[in-house]
Amino acid sequence: MSSSPKLDELIEALRCLPGVGARTAQRMAHQLLERNREGGRRLAQRLNEAMDGIGNCRRCRNYSDTELCTVCSNASRDESLLCVIEMPADQLAIEQATHYRGLYYVLLGRLSPLDGMGPRELGLDRLATRLAEGQVSELIIATNPTVEGEATAHYLAQLARQNGVRPSRLAHGVPLGGELEYIDRGTLAHAFSARQNVE
Amino acid sequence: MSSSPKLDELIEALRCLPGVGARTAQRMAHQLLERNREGGRRLAQRLNEAMDGIGNCRRCRNYSDTELCTVCSNASRDESLLCVIEMPADQLAIEQATHYRGLYYVLLGRLSPLDGMGPRELGLDRLATRLAEGQVSELIIATNPTVEGEATAHYLAQLARQNGVRPSRLAHGVPLGGELEYIDRGTLAHAFSARQNVE
Numbered sequence: 001m002s003s004s005p006k007l008d009e010l011i012e013a014l015r016c017l018p019g020v021g022a023r024t025a026q027r028m029a030h031q032l033l034e035r036n037r038e039g040g041r042r043l044a045q046r047l048n049e050a051m052d053g054i055g056n057c058r059r060c061r062n063y064s065d066t067e068l069c070t071v072c073s074n075a076s077r078d079e080s081l082l083c084v085i086e087m088p089a090d091q092l093a094i095e096q097a098t099h100y101r102g103l104y105y106v107l108l109g110r111l112s113p114l115d116g117m118g119p120r121e122l123g124l125d126r127l128a129t130r131l132a133e134g135q136v137s138e139l140i141i142a143t144n145p146t147v148e149g150e151a152t153a154h155y156l157a158q159l160a161r162q163n164g165v166r167p168s169r170l171a172h173g174v175p176l177g178g179e180l181e182y183i184d185r186g187t188l189a190h191a192f193s194a195r196q197n198v199e
Numbered sequence: 200m201s202s203s204p205k206l207d208e209l210i211e212a213l214r215c216l217p218g219v220g221a222r223t224a225q226r227m228a229h230q231l232l233e234r235n236r237e238g239g240r241r242l243a244q245r246l247n248e249a250m251d252g253i254g255n256c257r258r259c260r261n262y263s264d265t266e267l268c269t270v271c272s273n274a275s276r277d278e279s280l281l282c283v284i285e286m287p288a289d290q291l292a293i294e295q296a297t298h299y300r301g302l303y304y305v306l307l308g309r310l311s312p313l314d315g316m317g318p319r320e321l322g323l324d325r326l327a328t329r330l331a332e333g334q335v336s337e338l339i340i341a342t343n344p345t346v347e348g349e350a351t352a353h354y355l356a357q358l359a360r361q362n363g364v365r366p367s368r369l370a371h372g373v374p375l376g377g378e379l380e381y382i383d384r385g386t387l388a389h390a391f392s393a394r395q396n397v398e
Contacts, residue, residue, distance in 0.1 A: 002291055003261040003268035003303075006249045013245035016238030018230045024218065029249070030288050031217045033262060037250045039215030044246035046212035047231075050205045051239040054232060062202040063232060069202035089229050092201055104202075 007033070061123055062106045063088050071104060078102045083140040084127070084156055086110050086149065090142065102140070105130075110143060111152040122152075124159065131163035139167045206232070260305040260322055262287050270303060277301045282339040283326070283355055285309050285348065289341065301339070304329075309342060310351040321351075323358065330362035340368045 002008055007029060014025035032040040056062065057069035064070070071077060071091075081102025085091055091104050107122040109115075119125065130136065139160040143149035153169060160167035173191035174183055183191075201207055206228060213224035231239040255261065256268035263269070270276065270290075280301025284290055290303050306321040308314075318324065329335065338359040342348035352368060359366035372390035373382060382390075 002294075003256060003259070003270045003287070004253050004264050005269065006245075006252050006264045007262050010245045010249040013238070013242040016231070016235055016242060017227045019223065019226075026288065026291065027218075028216045030286070032215070032246075033249065033253060034286075036215055039212070040246050040250040043212040043215060044243040044250070046205075046209045047239050047243035047246070050209040050228070050232065051236045051243070053205050054203050057202060060202070063206050065203050065205045070204065071202045087229070087233075088202070089225065092225065095201075 056108075060104050060106055061108055062091060062104060076101070079135050080137040081140065082130075082136045082138070083142055085142050086144055086152075094142065107143070107152070110146075110148045111155060112148050119155070124155070127156075128159055128163065131160060131165050134164075136165050139165050141167055141169045145172060255307075259303050260307055261290060261303060275300070278334050279336040280339065281329075281335045281337070282341055284341050285343055285351075293341065306342070306351070309345075309347045310354060311347050318354070323354075326355075327358055327362065330359060330364050333363075335364050338364050338366045340366055344371060 002011075010029045011022070011025045014020055014028050015022070020028070053065055054063050055065075057064035057072055058067050059072040060069060062069050062071070064072075066073075078101050081100070082105055083094065083100065083102055084105045084107065085094070086107050086109065088106055088108075091106065094100055094104075105123075105127055107124075109117045109122055111117060111119070111122065131139065139156065141153045141156050143152045143156070157167040157169070171194075172187065173194060174180065174187065180188065201210075209228045210221070210224045213219055213227050214221065219227070252264055253262050254264075256263035256271055257266050258271040259268060261268050261270070263271075265272075277300050280299070281304055282293065282299065282301060283304045283306065284293070285306050285308065287305055287307075290305065293299055304322075304326055306323075308316045308321055310316060310318070310321065330338065338355065340352045340355050342351045342355070356366040356368070370393075371386065372393065373379065373386065379387065
Protein backbone atom coordinates (compact mmCIF):
# COMPACT_ATOMS: atom_id res chain seq x y z
CA MET A 1 0.00 0.00 0.00
CA SER A 2 1.38 3.39 -0.94
CA SER A 3 0.88 6.76 0.69
CA SER A 4 -1.92 7.65 -1.77
CA PRO A 5 -5.07 5.57 -2.37
CA LYS A 6 -5.54 7.33 -5.74
CA LEU A 7 -2.06 6.14 -6.77
CA ASP A 8 -2.96 2.56 -5.79
CA GLU A 9 -6.14 2.79 -7.87
CA LEU A 10 -4.24 4.12 -10.88
CA ILE A 11 -1.69 1.28 -10.65
CA GLU A 12 -4.52 -1.26 -10.44
CA ALA A 13 -6.31 0.29 -13.46
CA LEU A 14 -3.13 0.31 -15.60
CA ARG A 15 -3.00 -3.47 -15.28
CA CYS A 16 -5.91 -3.81 -17.73
CA LEU A 17 -3.36 -3.06 -20.48
CA PRO A 18 -1.95 -6.20 -22.13
CA GLY A 19 1.53 -7.16 -20.92
CA VAL A 20 1.42 -4.80 -17.95
CA GLY A 21 1.99 -6.49 -14.57
CA ALA A 22 2.26 -5.04 -11.08
CA ARG A 23 5.83 -3.76 -11.44
CA THR A 24 5.35 -2.17 -14.85
CA ALA A 25 2.10 -0.52 -13.72
CA GLN A 26 3.93 0.96 -10.73
CA ARG A 27 6.69 2.31 -12.93
CA MET A 28 4.18 3.79 -15.39
CA ALA A 29 2.17 5.51 -12.64
CA HIS A 30 5.25 7.02 -10.99
CA GLN A 31 6.68 8.17 -14.29
CA LEU A 32 3.43 9.93 -15.24
CA LEU A 33 3.14 11.62 -11.84
CA GLU A 34 6.77 12.71 -11.73
CA ARG A 35 7.40 13.79 -15.26
CA ASN A 36 4.35 13.88 -17.47
CA ARG A 37 1.03 14.76 -15.84
CA GLU A 38 0.02 16.52 -19.04
CA GLY A 39 0.57 13.29 -20.98
CA GLY A 40 -1.50 11.40 -18.42
CA ARG A 41 -4.40 13.83 -18.79
CA ARG A 42 -4.19 13.65 -22.57
CA LEU A 43 -4.17 9.85 -22.42
CA ALA A 44 -7.30 9.92 -20.23
CA GLN A 45 -9.08 12.16 -22.71
CA ARG A 46 -8.07 10.06 -25.72
CA LEU A 47 -9.15 6.89 -23.93
CA ASN A 48 -12.58 8.34 -23.23
CA GLU A 49 -12.99 9.58 -26.80
CA ALA A 50 -11.90 6.20 -28.20
CA MET A 51 -13.90 3.94 -25.89
CA ASP A 52 -17.11 5.92 -26.42
CA GLY A 53 -16.58 7.26 -29.92
CA ILE A 54 -15.23 4.33 -31.95
CA GLY A 55 -17.84 2.09 -33.54
CA ASN A 56 -17.72 -0.05 -36.65
CA CYS A 57 -17.89 1.13 -40.25
CA ARG A 58 -21.24 0.32 -41.87
CA ARG A 59 -19.49 -0.85 -45.02
CA CYS A 60 -16.30 -2.70 -43.99
CA ARG A 61 -16.96 -3.36 -40.26
CA ASN A 62 -13.55 -1.89 -39.34
CA TYR A 63 -13.19 0.58 -36.45
CA SER A 64 -14.59 3.95 -37.38
CA ASP A 65 -15.47 7.26 -35.74
CA THR A 66 -18.22 7.89 -38.28
CA GLU A 67 -20.76 5.76 -40.12
CA LEU A 68 -18.29 5.24 -42.96
CA CYS A 69 -14.60 4.82 -42.09
CA THR A 70 -11.81 6.94 -43.59
CA VAL A 71 -10.77 4.15 -45.96
CA CYS A 72 -14.27 3.37 -47.29
CA SER A 73 -15.03 7.07 -47.76
CA ASN A 74 -11.74 7.74 -49.56
CA ALA A 75 -12.70 8.25 -53.21
CA SER A 76 -9.16 7.58 -54.43
CA ARG A 77 -9.20 3.93 -53.39
CA ASP A 78 -9.85 1.23 -55.98
CA GLU A 79 -13.35 -0.21 -55.48
CA SER A 80 -12.68 -3.20 -57.70
CA LEU A 81 -10.28 -4.74 -55.17
CA LEU A 82 -11.59 -6.04 -51.84
CA CYS A 83 -9.27 -7.56 -49.24
CA VAL A 84 -10.85 -9.71 -46.51
CA ILE A 85 -9.04 -9.72 -43.15
CA GLU A 86 -9.82 -11.16 -39.74
CA MET A 87 -9.01 -8.25 -37.42
CA PRO A 88 -8.53 -4.46 -37.69
CA ALA A 89 -4.83 -4.83 -36.75
CA ASP A 90 -4.33 -6.86 -39.95
CA GLN A 91 -5.31 -3.81 -42.01
CA LEU A 92 -2.68 -1.68 -40.29
CA ALA A 93 -0.06 -4.34 -41.06
CA ILE A 94 -1.05 -4.49 -44.75
CA GLU A 95 -1.21 -0.70 -45.10
CA GLN A 96 2.26 -0.35 -43.58
CA ALA A 97 3.83 -3.13 -45.66
CA THR A 98 2.25 -2.82 -49.09
CA HIS A 99 1.05 -0.24 -51.61
CA TYR A 100 -2.44 -1.77 -51.72
CA ARG A 101 -4.97 0.88 -52.74
CA GLY A 102 -8.16 -1.21 -52.70
CA LEU A 103 -10.78 -1.58 -49.98
CA TYR A 104 -11.09 -3.94 -47.00
CA TYR A 105 -13.69 -6.14 -45.38
CA VAL A 106 -13.10 -7.00 -41.72
CA LEU A 107 -14.60 -10.24 -40.44
CA LEU A 108 -13.92 -9.40 -36.77
CA GLY A 109 -13.22 -13.10 -36.25
CA ARG A 110 -13.01 -16.33 -38.21
CA LEU A 111 -15.34 -19.25 -38.88
CA SER A 112 -15.38 -21.18 -35.62
CA PRO A 113 -18.66 -23.03 -34.98
CA LEU A 114 -17.59 -24.10 -31.47
CA ASP A 115 -17.22 -20.43 -30.45
CA GLY A 116 -20.53 -19.55 -32.11
CA MET A 117 -18.80 -17.74 -34.99
CA GLY A 118 -20.75 -18.63 -38.13
CA PRO A 119 -21.20 -16.81 -41.48
CA ARG A 120 -23.82 -14.52 -39.94
CA GLU A 121 -21.54 -13.36 -37.11
CA LEU A 122 -18.80 -12.56 -39.65
CA GLY A 123 -21.23 -10.51 -41.73
CA LEU A 124 -20.81 -12.79 -44.75
CA ASP A 125 -24.41 -12.13 -45.84
CA ARG A 126 -23.54 -8.45 -46.29
CA LEU A 127 -20.29 -9.41 -48.03
CA ALA A 128 -22.27 -11.65 -50.44
CA THR A 129 -24.64 -8.77 -51.25
CA ARG A 130 -21.67 -6.52 -51.95
CA LEU A 131 -19.99 -9.07 -54.22
CA ALA A 132 -23.28 -9.56 -56.10
CA GLU A 133 -23.45 -5.83 -56.86
CA GLY A 134 -20.71 -6.36 -59.46
CA GLN A 135 -18.24 -3.58 -58.58
CA VAL A 136 -15.66 -5.95 -57.07
CA SER A 137 -13.55 -7.91 -59.55
CA GLU A 138 -11.04 -9.55 -57.19
CA LEU A 139 -11.50 -10.76 -53.62
CA ILE A 140 -8.09 -10.93 -51.89
CA ILE A 141 -8.41 -13.41 -49.04
CA ALA A 142 -5.95 -12.49 -46.25
CA THR A 143 -7.17 -14.59 -43.34
CA ASN A 144 -4.51 -16.06 -41.05
CA PRO A 145 -2.79 -19.32 -42.07
CA THR A 146 -4.36 -21.24 -39.17
CA VAL A 147 -6.81 -24.14 -39.40
CA GLU A 148 -9.78 -21.85 -38.80
CA GLY A 149 -8.37 -19.15 -41.06
CA GLU A 150 -7.93 -21.69 -43.89
CA ALA A 151 -11.51 -22.95 -43.44
CA THR A 152 -12.71 -19.35 -43.58
CA ALA A 153 -10.62 -18.73 -46.71
CA HIS A 154 -12.17 -21.80 -48.37
CA TYR A 155 -15.68 -20.54 -47.59
CA LEU A 156 -14.83 -17.05 -48.86
CA ALA A 157 -13.42 -18.39 -52.14
CA GLN A 158 -16.67 -20.28 -52.78
CA LEU A 159 -18.68 -17.17 -51.98
CA ALA A 160 -16.61 -15.16 -54.46
CA ARG A 161 -17.00 -17.71 -57.28
CA GLN A 162 -20.77 -17.91 -56.70
CA ASN A 163 -20.92 -14.17 -57.31
CA GLY A 164 -18.64 -14.15 -60.34
CA VAL A 165 -15.69 -12.59 -58.48
CA ARG A 166 -12.13 -13.92 -58.84
CA PRO A 167 -10.77 -15.02 -55.44
CA SER A 168 -7.05 -14.80 -54.60
CA ARG A 169 -5.05 -15.76 -51.53
CA LEU A 170 -1.83 -14.38 -50.01
CA ALA A 171 1.17 -16.50 -51.04
CA HIS A 172 2.56 -18.96 -48.49
CA GLY A 173 6.21 -19.89 -48.42
CA VAL A 174 9.63 -19.21 -47.01
CA PRO A 175 9.69 -15.84 -45.21
CA LEU A 176 12.30 -13.34 -46.44
CA GLY A 177 15.43 -13.45 -44.31
CA GLY A 178 14.51 -16.88 -42.96
CA GLU A 179 16.87 -19.84 -43.03
CA LEU A 180 15.61 -23.05 -44.60
CA GLU A 181 17.09 -25.08 -41.77
CA TYR A 182 14.87 -23.42 -39.18
CA ILE A 183 11.59 -23.21 -41.09
CA ASP A 184 8.76 -25.48 -39.94
CA ARG A 185 8.07 -28.54 -42.08
CA GLY A 186 4.57 -27.49 -43.16
CA THR A 187 5.79 -24.17 -44.56
CA LEU A 188 8.78 -25.78 -46.26
CA ALA A 189 6.64 -28.54 -47.84
CA HIS A 190 4.22 -25.90 -49.11
CA ALA A 191 7.00 -23.68 -50.47
CA PHE A 192 8.57 -26.69 -52.22
CA SER A 193 5.41 -27.89 -53.95
CA ALA A 194 4.40 -24.33 -54.86
CA ARG A 195 7.82 -23.56 -56.38
CA GLN A 196 7.79 -21.07 -59.21
CA ASN A 197 9.72 -20.95 -62.46
CA VAL A 198 12.61 -18.53 -62.56
CA GLU A 199 12.02 -16.18 -65.48
CA MET B 200 -2.95 5.47 -40.85
CA SER B 201 -5.85 3.38 -39.61
CA SER B 202 -9.53 3.62 -40.48
CA SER B 203 -10.25 5.71 -37.37
CA PRO B 204 -8.51 9.00 -36.47
CA LYS B 205 -9.57 8.52 -32.82
CA LEU B 206 -7.77 5.17 -32.80
CA ASP B 207 -4.62 6.82 -34.19
CA GLU B 208 -4.81 9.46 -31.47
CA LEU B 209 -5.22 6.84 -28.75
CA ILE B 210 -2.20 4.90 -30.03
CA GLU B 211 -0.17 8.11 -30.08
CA ALA B 212 -1.25 9.02 -26.52
CA LEU B 213 -0.41 5.55 -25.16
CA ARG B 214 3.21 6.11 -26.18
CA CYS B 215 3.68 8.53 -23.27
CA LEU B 216 3.85 5.44 -21.03
CA PRO B 217 7.42 4.30 -20.32
CA GLY B 218 8.55 1.30 -22.36
CA VAL B 219 5.62 1.56 -24.78
CA GLY B 220 6.62 1.91 -28.44
CA ALA B 221 4.52 2.05 -31.60
CA ARG B 222 3.81 -1.70 -31.78
CA THR B 223 2.92 -2.12 -28.12
CA ALA B 224 0.68 0.96 -28.20
CA GLN B 225 -1.15 -0.50 -31.22
CA ARG B 226 -1.66 -3.81 -29.44
CA MET B 227 -2.90 -2.07 -26.29
CA ALA B 228 -5.39 0.09 -28.17
CA HIS B 229 -6.81 -2.83 -30.16
CA GLN B 230 -7.06 -5.03 -27.09
CA LEU B 231 -8.97 -2.35 -25.16
CA LEU B 232 -11.35 -1.72 -28.07
CA GLU B 233 -11.98 -5.39 -28.76
CA ARG B 234 -12.20 -6.84 -25.29
CA ASN B 235 -12.21 -4.30 -22.51
CA ARG B 236 -13.82 -0.94 -23.21
CA GLU B 237 -14.99 -0.85 -19.59
CA GLY B 238 -11.39 -1.22 -18.41
CA GLY B 239 -10.35 1.59 -20.77
CA ARG B 240 -13.02 3.92 -19.37
CA ARG B 241 -12.01 3.06 -15.80
CA LEU B 242 -8.35 3.72 -16.64
CA ALA B 243 -9.29 7.13 -18.07
CA GLN B 244 -11.17 8.04 -14.89
CA ARG B 245 -8.36 6.87 -12.59
CA LEU B 246 -5.80 8.76 -14.68
CA ASN B 247 -7.80 11.97 -14.35
CA GLU B 248 -8.27 11.52 -10.62
CA ALA B 249 -4.59 10.78 -10.11
CA MET B 250 -3.14 13.52 -12.35
CA ASP B 251 -5.35 16.21 -10.81
CA GLY B 252 -5.82 14.83 -7.28
CA ILE B 253 -2.39 13.68 -6.18
CA GLY B 254 -0.21 16.30 -4.52
CA ASN B 255 2.57 16.02 -1.98
CA CYS B 256 2.21 15.34 1.73
CA ARG B 257 2.92 18.45 3.82
CA ARG B 258 4.98 16.39 6.27
CA CYS B 259 6.94 13.79 4.26
CA ARG B 260 6.68 15.17 0.69
CA ASN B 261 5.48 11.78 -0.62
CA TYR B 262 2.50 11.54 -2.98
CA SER B 263 -0.75 12.16 -1.15
CA ASP B 264 -4.43 12.76 -1.93
CA THR B 265 -4.81 14.88 1.20
CA GLU B 266 -2.68 17.38 3.10
CA LEU B 267 -1.22 14.56 5.21
CA CYS B 268 -0.55 11.19 3.51
CA THR B 269 -1.92 7.89 4.79
CA VAL B 270 1.44 6.92 6.31
CA CYS B 271 2.05 10.21 8.16
CA SER B 272 -1.53 10.25 9.48
CA ASN B 273 -1.34 6.63 10.66
CA ALA B 274 -1.16 6.82 14.47
CA SER B 275 0.21 3.29 14.78
CA ARG B 276 3.52 4.12 13.07
CA ASP B 277 6.61 4.75 15.17
CA GLU B 278 7.45 8.47 15.14
CA SER B 279 10.94 7.93 16.56
CA LEU B 280 12.18 6.30 13.31
CA LEU B 281 12.53 8.37 10.15
CA CYS B 282 13.70 6.83 6.87
CA VAL B 283 14.97 9.22 4.16
CA ILE B 284 14.47 8.05 0.58
CA GLU B 285 14.99 9.65 -2.81
CA MET B 286 11.77 8.78 -4.63
CA PRO B 287 8.22 7.63 -3.73
CA ALA B 288 8.84 4.28 -5.47
CA ASP B 289 11.57 3.55 -2.89
CA GLN B 290 8.95 3.65 -0.13
CA LEU B 291 6.83 1.03 -1.92
CA ALA B 292 9.90 -1.20 -2.24
CA ILE B 293 10.76 -0.87 1.47
CA GLU B 294 7.14 -1.41 2.57
CA GLN B 295 6.91 -4.55 0.46
CA ALA B 296 10.26 -6.00 1.59
CA THR B 297 10.51 -5.11 5.28
CA HIS B 298 8.44 -4.83 8.43
CA TYR B 299 9.50 -1.21 8.95
CA ARG B 300 6.84 0.64 10.97
CA GLY B 301 8.45 4.07 11.21
CA LEU B 302 7.88 7.16 9.06
CA TYR B 303 9.47 8.39 5.83
CA TYR B 304 10.91 11.56 4.38
CA VAL B 305 11.00 11.79 0.59
CA LEU B 306 13.67 14.02 -0.98
CA LEU B 307 12.11 13.88 -4.48
CA GLY B 308 15.66 13.89 -5.84
CA ARG B 309 19.24 13.86 -4.61
CA LEU B 310 21.93 16.49 -4.07
CA SER B 311 23.06 17.43 -7.55
CA PRO B 312 24.30 21.02 -7.87
CA LEU B 313 24.67 20.77 -11.65
CA ASP B 314 20.94 19.98 -11.98
CA GLY B 315 20.05 22.74 -9.54
CA MET B 316 19.15 20.28 -6.77
CA GLY B 317 20.48 21.77 -3.53
CA PRO B 318 19.42 21.31 0.11
CA ARG B 319 16.52 23.73 -0.37
CA GLU B 320 15.04 21.83 -3.33
CA LEU B 321 15.20 18.60 -1.32
CA GLY B 322 13.37 20.24 1.60
CA LEU B 323 16.30 19.70 3.93
CA ASP B 324 15.44 22.88 5.85
CA ARG B 325 12.09 21.34 6.84
CA LEU B 326 13.83 18.06 7.65
CA ALA B 327 16.29 19.91 9.93
CA THR B 328 13.39 21.59 11.75
CA ARG B 329 11.74 18.22 12.24
CA LEU B 330 14.92 16.62 13.58
CA ALA B 331 15.39 19.54 15.98
CA GLU B 332 11.93 18.95 17.46
CA GLY B 333 13.37 15.93 19.29
CA GLN B 334 10.81 13.22 18.47
CA VAL B 335 13.08 11.39 16.00
CA SER B 336 15.79 9.23 17.58
CA GLU B 337 17.18 7.46 14.47
CA LEU B 338 17.50 8.76 10.92
CA ILE B 339 17.70 5.78 8.51
CA ILE B 340 19.41 7.00 5.36
CA ALA B 341 18.22 4.97 2.36
CA THR B 342 19.44 7.01 -0.59
CA ASN B 343 20.69 5.08 -3.62
CA PRO B 344 24.27 3.77 -3.63
CA THR B 345 25.29 6.12 -6.47
CA VAL B 346 27.84 8.93 -6.30
CA GLU B 347 25.12 11.55 -5.80
CA GLY B 348 23.19 9.31 -3.41
CA GLU B 349 26.32 8.84 -1.29
CA ALA B 350 26.99 12.58 -1.22
CA THR B 351 23.39 13.12 -0.12
CA ALA B 352 23.78 10.44 2.56
CA HIS B 353 26.90 12.17 3.88
CA TYR B 354 25.08 15.50 4.10
CA LEU B 355 22.09 13.87 5.84
CA ALA B 356 24.31 12.14 8.41
CA GLN B 357 25.86 15.49 9.32
CA LEU B 358 22.42 17.08 9.58
CA ALA B 359 21.29 14.29 11.93
CA ARG B 360 24.33 14.60 14.19
CA GLN B 361 23.94 18.38 14.39
CA ASN B 362 20.45 17.81 15.75
CA GLY B 363 21.38 15.04 18.18
CA VAL B 364 19.83 12.27 16.07
CA ARG B 365 21.64 8.97 15.41
CA PRO B 366 22.12 8.44 11.64
CA SER B 367 22.18 4.92 10.12
CA ARG B 368 22.68 3.68 6.58
CA LEU B 369 21.41 0.61 4.71
CA ALA B 370 24.06 -2.14 4.66
CA HIS B 371 26.04 -2.61 1.44
CA GLY B 372 27.38 -5.99 0.41
CA VAL B 373 26.84 -9.16 -1.55
CA PRO B 374 23.17 -9.47 -2.60
CA LEU B 375 21.38 -12.63 -1.48
CA GLY B 376 21.38 -15.28 -4.17
CA GLY B 377 24.27 -13.57 -5.97
CA GLU B 378 27.43 -15.37 -7.02
CA LEU B 379 30.74 -13.88 -5.93
CA GLU B 380 32.20 -14.49 -9.36
CA TYR B 381 29.73 -12.15 -11.03
CA ILE B 382 29.56 -9.35 -8.48
CA ASP B 383 31.12 -6.02 -9.43
CA ARG B 384 34.50 -5.21 -7.88
CA GLY B 385 33.31 -2.20 -5.88
CA THR B 386 30.59 -4.16 -4.11
CA LEU B 387 32.89 -7.09 -3.45
CA ALA B 388 35.66 -4.85 -2.06
CA HIS B 389 33.11 -3.15 0.22
CA ALA B 390 31.66 -6.46 1.39
CA PHE B 391 35.13 -7.78 2.08
CA SER B 392 36.33 -4.84 4.14
CA ALA B 393 33.00 -4.62 5.98
CA ARG B 394 33.03 -8.33 6.86
CA GLN B 395 31.27 -9.20 10.10
CA ASN B 396 32.20 -11.66 12.84
CA VAL B 397 30.20 -14.88 12.81
CA GLU B 398 28.54 -15.20 16.20
